[in-house]
Amino acid sequence: MKQETRKEEIVRVAAKLFKEKGYSAVTMRDLAREMGIKAASLYNHINSKQDILDGIIISLAEEFTKGMGLIRSRDSSCIEKLKKIIELHVKISSQNIYGMASLNNDWMHLEVQLDYYQKLRIAYENDFKSILKEGIESNEIVDAKPDVMMFSILTTLRSLYIWIPKKEDLNLQELSNTLYQILIKGINK
């Protein structure tokens, strides 16, 4: 296990505060207080508040892009790919609950990296939609609107960070399975 650097600690603590109040409402003094130092001292490790947000969001977005690439490259059915996507979101979200809040709610406060983020996001959604369309064509899934299907599933997966910390008895594989049941197979008998 690599030792956490001071900079990484700052980013981690910042993400926690960003989740509670949002990027704009968290001040460098808030962050410093939580770190037990003075605000000026933060700048020995980071360049700006902006940079902290960039680090949180871009690294997560790239993680999702990488995961989607692996899933798409596999030669498996649409339903199996959807199951893998669910597992991808459960895994990344549970490993970085705080960061997921920034990814979801504060991406619009990116500046230099905003275009890059939006490129990754659009590509991810297009890949997701392609998988659904393949599934419709191959008669694996129902012929409903792929847009609405993607919106519904992806919204739930993107919001896992809100809900994961509330469960004490969290078994990640069990959560993935339950989500698979609910999102893919539906809830009615």
Place this chain on the structure above:
Amino acid sequence: MKQETRKEEIVRVAAKLFKEKGYSAVTMRDLAREMGIKAASLYNHINSKQDILDGIIISLAEEFTKGMGLIRSRDSSCIEKLKKIIELHVKISSQNIYGMASLNNDWMHLEVQLDYYQKLRIAYENDFKSILKEGIESNEIVDAKPDVMMFSILTTLRSLYIWIPKKEDLNLQELSNTLYQILIKGINK
């Protein structure tokens, strides 16, 4: 049709800006610019920035509470109640897209009204869960975890505001029906 007061106009324009950047990132000068007046003039109509947020969030929260009360009082099946809940969210969200963003993302910036909001929110979620539990008992829906089911469905419904404005050809009843298919009946064949 009642004429919109200046105060209502300010709240409406503020909600639009809050959706784009979040409550904390929107300044009274931003709001004044969008209204075509100076920031100081806003205070002739509203007491504070806080008050604007209160108005947006509390009125929406009460609308949901009222709608849930009507649904619960009906003598209908669990599945029919779930369908009514979907329609409730589609209706309120489409009528107040901007306000829904504040309700979802900026409720933690409430001050005086925070406790009241959280009370309404918890009651709403408990009502929702009760409906699901009844459905499980009466064998109408599958015996999966009601918590995860509620989280999944409610997250999608709460996020409709993100997605509704993107659809040009929006038919509300059709959207409700598609969501019913996807959320309740599932997507696999």
Place this chain on the structure above:
DNA sequence: GTCTATATTTTGATAGAC
């Protein structure tokens, strides 16, 4: 690596003229 001190800008809000 942290501190004190401080520069600069921006914030929500008020007073009073018109």
Place this chain on the structure above:
DNA sequence: GTCTATCAAAATATAGAC
């Protein structure tokens, strides 16, 4: 109902001592 002028507080960030 809107304006100009202004306040007091709070924001990000830098300089330089230790």
